[in-house]
Amino acid sequence: MTTSSLSKTEFLNEVGKFVSERIAPLSREIDERNEFPKLLYKEMGEKGILGVTVPKKYGGRNYGFPIYLKVVERVARESSAVAASIATHEMLTYILLKHGTEKQKEKYLTSLVNGEMVGGFAMTEPWAGSDVNSISTSAEIREDTIIIDGVKKFISNGTFGDLFGVVVKTGELGKGRAELSFVLVEKKDPGFKMEEKLDLSGNRGLGVAKLVFNNCEVERGKLVGEKGEGFKIIMDALLLGKLSYAAIALGLMEEAVNLCLSYTRERKQFNQPLFNFQAVNFTIAEMATEFEASKALLEKVASKWGRDENLNFYASVAKLFITGKACETALKAVQLHGGRGYLRGEKVEKLYRDAKGLEIGEGTSEIQKRIIARELSKMGMV
Numbered sequence: 511m512t513t514s515s516l517s518k519t520e521f522l523n524e525v526g527k528f529v530s531e532r533i534a535p536l537s538r539e540i541d542e543r544n545e546f547p548k549l550l551y552k553e554m555g556e557k558g559i560l561g562v563t564v565p566k567k568y569g570g571r572n573y574g575f576p577i578y579l580k581v582v583e584r585v586a587r588e589s590s591a592v593a594a595s596i597a598t599h600e601m602l603t604y605i606l607l608k609h610g611t612e613k614q615k616e617k618y619l620t621s622l623v624n625g626e627m628v629g630g631f632a633m634t635e636p637w638a639g640s641d642v643n644s645i646s647t648s649a650e651i652r653e654d655t656i657i658i659d660g661v662k663k664f665i666s667n668g669t670f671g672d673l674f675g676v677v678v679k680t681g682e683l684g685k686g687r688a689e690l691s692f693v694l695v696e697k698k699d700p701g702f703k704m705e706e707k708l709d710l711s712g713n714r715g716l717g718v719a720k721l722v723f724n725n726c727e728v729e730r731g732k733l734v735g736e737k738g739e740g741f742k743i744i745m746d747a748l749l750l751g752k753l754s755y756a757a758i759a760l761g762l763m764e765e766a767v768n769l770c771l772s773y774t775r776e777r778k779q780f781n782q783p784l785f786n787f788q789a790v791n792f793t794i795a796e797m798a799t800e801f802e803a804s805k806a807l808l809e810k811v812a813s814k815w816g817r818d819e820n821l822n823f824y825a826s827v828a829k830l831f832i833t834g835k836a837c838e839t840a841l842k843a844v845q846l847h848g849g850r851g852y853l854r855g856e857k858v859e860k861l862y863r864d865a866k867g868l869e870i871g872e873g874t875s876e877i878q879k880r881i882i883a884r885e886l887s888k889m890g891m892v
C-alpha cells in the first residue's frame with residue numbers, strides 16, 4: 511500500500527512511527543546545537559506530514575485540519591521545535607491555498623508539500639511585535655516588480671527557509687492605520703539576507719532569525735491577494751498558527767504527564783516510590799486532568815474549523831488556555847523530578863523552556879485575552 515492511500519488512522523500510526531524512529535533520536539541534538547536538520551523536510555514530505563490539509567492535485571493528502579493538529583501534537587511530544595517549524599510552514603501553505611492565484615499555487619505548493627522548499631511567515635519586527643499596525647517594512651508595488659525594504663525579527667524557519675510570506679506596509683489608511691499587503695520572497699531574491707540566527711532559550715533549532723530586505727526586488731506576481739489585503743491574510747494565518755501552538759502545547763503536556771508518572775513510580779525516597787505520596791500523586795492527577803480538559807477543548811475548536819464564524823474567539827481561548835496549562839504542567843514536571851529535573855539534557859527541563867515560548871509566539875497570552883474580550887463584546891454571549 512502506498513502511503514498516500516492510507517486511512518486517517520493508518521496515516522496517524524505511520525506518523526507516530528516516523529516520530530519515534532526519526533525525530534525522537536534527533537531531538538536533543540537539535541536543541542543543543544540550535545540547528546534544524548533540513549534533510550528532515552524531505553523525509554517529512556515523503557511521509558505526507560507537510561501536506562495533510564492540501565488537496566491531492568498539489569500532492570497533498572487532504573485529510574483535513576483536525577488530523578493536521580494531531581500530527582503537530584504527535585511531533586511535539588518529541589520536539590516542540592520541529593512541530594513549530596511544521597506549523598509555520600503550514601501557515602504559508604494555508605495562505606497560498608486560501609489567497610494565492612492558481613499560478614502561485616502551481617509554482618510553490620507541490621514543493622512545499624514534498625519538502626523541497628521550506629516556508630516561513632515574516633511579520634514581527636524589532637520595533638513592532640503585538641502591534642502589527644506599527645510595522646515599517648515597506649513595499650513599493652511597481653508595474654512588473656515589488657521593492658521591499660525593512661527588517662523582520664523572530665522569524666521561525668528563518669535560517670533555513672526558502673520561501674517567506676512577508677507582511678509589508680504599502681500605504682496609509684488614515685488615523686494612524688497602515689495599509690498592509692502580503693508578498694512572497696524567495697531566499698534567492700536579490701536584496702534578501704538572513705542576517706542573524708537568534709539564540710532562543712527554548713524551541714531551539716526552530717531557526718528563528720532576523721531577516722533583512724535591502725532594496726529587495728521580487729516579481730509583481732509574488733503579491734498574494736490584492737494590495738491592501740494583508741490584514742485579512744494575517745488574521746487567517748494566525749488562526750491556524752494559534753491552533754497549531756495549542757496542539758504543540760498539548761503534545762508537551764502529554765509528554766510531561768507520562769514522564770512524571772514513570773519517574774515517580776521508579777524513584778524511591780523514604781523507602782517507597784514517590785508516587786505513593788499523596789502530594790505527588792495529587793499533583794500528577796491535576797496535571798492529567800488539565801491535559802484531558804485541554805485535549806477536549808482543542809478537539810471542540812478543531813471541529814469548528816471552516817464552519818464557525820466565532821472561530822477567532824475559540825482559537826484564542828484554546829491558545830491562551832492550553833499554552834498556559836502546558837507551562838504550568840512543565841514547571842510541575844521539573845519539580846517532581848527534583849534536582850534531576852533541573853539538569854540540562856533532561857527532557858522535562860527542555861519541555862519547560864519549550865512551553866514558555868508557546869505563550870509568546872503566534873500572539874502573546876495578553877493579546878489572546880484582548881481578542882477574547884473583543885470577540886465576546888461582538889458575540890454578546892458565548
Ligand SMILES: Cc1cc2nc3c(=O)[nH]c(=O)nc-3n(C[C@H](O)[C@H](O)[C@H](O)COP(=O)(O)OP(=O)(O)OC[C@H]3O[C@@H](n4cnc5c(N)ncnc54)[C@H](O)[C@@H]3O)c2cc1C
Nearest residue numbers: 631632633634639640664665666867870871872873874876
Ligand atoms: C518561538 C517563537 C517563534 C516565533 N516565530 C515567529 C514567526 O515565525 N514570525 C513572526 O512574525 N514572529 C514570530 N515570533 C514573534 C512573536 O510573534 C512575537 O514575539 C509576539 O507577537 C510578541 O511580540 P514582541 O516580542 O515584540 O512583544 P511586545 O509586543 O513588545 O510585547 C511585550 C509584552 O507586552 C505585552 N503587551 C503588548 N501589547 C499589549 C497590550 N495591548 N495589552 C496588554 N499587554 C500587551 C505582551 O503581551 C508582552 O507580554 C515568534 C516568537 C517566538 C517566541
